[in-house]
Amino acid sequence: MQAEQLRTAQGAVLEGVLLLTPRVFGDDRGFFFESWNQATFDAAAGPTAFVQDNHSRSVQGVLRGLHYQRPPHPQGKLVRCLVGEIFDVAVDIRRSSPTFGQWAGVVLSAESKQQLWVPAGFAHGFLTLSPEAEVLYKTTDFWSRECERGIRWDDPQIGIAWPREGLPDGQPLLSAKDGVAPALADADLFA
Numbered sequence: 391m392q393a394e395q396l397r398t399a400q401g402a403v404l405e406g407v408l409l410l411t412p413r414v415f416g417d418d419r420g421f422f423f424e425s426w427n428q429a430t431f432d433a434a435a436g437p438t439a440f441v442q443d444n445h446s447r448s449v450q451g452v453l454r455g456l457h458y459q460r461p462p463h464p465q466g467k468l469v470r471c472l473v474g475e476i477f478d479v480a481v482d483i484r485r486s487s488p489t490f491g492q493w494a495g496v497v498l499s500a501e502s503k504q505q506l507w508v509p510a511g512f513a514h515g516f517l518t519l520s521p522e523a524e525v526l527y528k529t530t531d532f533w534s535r536e537c538e539r540g541i542r543w544d545d546p547q548i549g550i551a552w553p554r555e556g557l558p559d560g561q562p563l564l565s566a567k568d569g570v571a572p573a574l575a576d577a578d579l580f581a
């Protein structure tokens with residue numbers, strides 16, 4: 391497995407976020423790869439304990455995010471796309487961070503099998519680029535309805551460059567909750 395850091399639109403390394411590329415073994419039967427290996431993952435990201443797996447399916451134009459959980463239940467998320475293609479985004483919401491408010495995004499697809507590690511302290515969201523996409527992600531804490539928070543997907547202060555192919559009419563399909571999420575400046579953030 392190869393691990394690389396991502397850069398923000400401003401060119402800074404988004405410390406802690408990693409793009410993971412597995413070694414895939416293809417043969418006449420199909421393919422095989424280790425989708426998660428505790429030893430190699432921990433060597434790249436530091437000791438991490440996952441407690442929950444989430445699986446969602448979305449149609450083209452669906453945007454889920456930007457989501458995070460506040461302490462005492464912040465979540466790190468290891469995200470991959472099992473069907474189709476998504477644009478996956480991490481936003482640094484640690485007020486004390488030099489890259490506070492900056493974002494990095496990457497296309498994750500069933501074909502590339504790459505995964506994005508989004509540690510606690512980042513908001514996460516994705517846009518579905520293909521007719522349908524299934525996303526599976528491991529989390530380091532359980533879901534907490536009390537601690538979950540959102541930030542609006544199109545906050546100009548963050549300025550995420552969402553790919554146009556996911557937004558045929560310019561507007562994504564959002565949940566009711568995501569449609570009324572606050573801007574970063576008004577969000578209930580980490581220290």
Ligand SMILES: Cc1cn([C@H]2C[C@H](O)[C@@H](COP(=O)(O)OP(=O)(O)O[C@H]3O[C@@H](C)C(=O)[C@@H](O)[C@H]3O)O2)c(=O)[nH]c1=O
Nearest residue numbers: 444446454455456457458467514515516532533534565
């Ligand atoms: C996140 C979550 C939701 N649910 C329930 C609550 C709700 O009735 C239903 C759908 O929830 P949501 O609308 O919040 O699902 P969704 O918008 O897909 O939320 C997810 O978005 C991505 C971007 C993330 O990063 C995730 O952490 C999570 O926040 O599932 C759980 O039971 N467990 C969970 O862990």
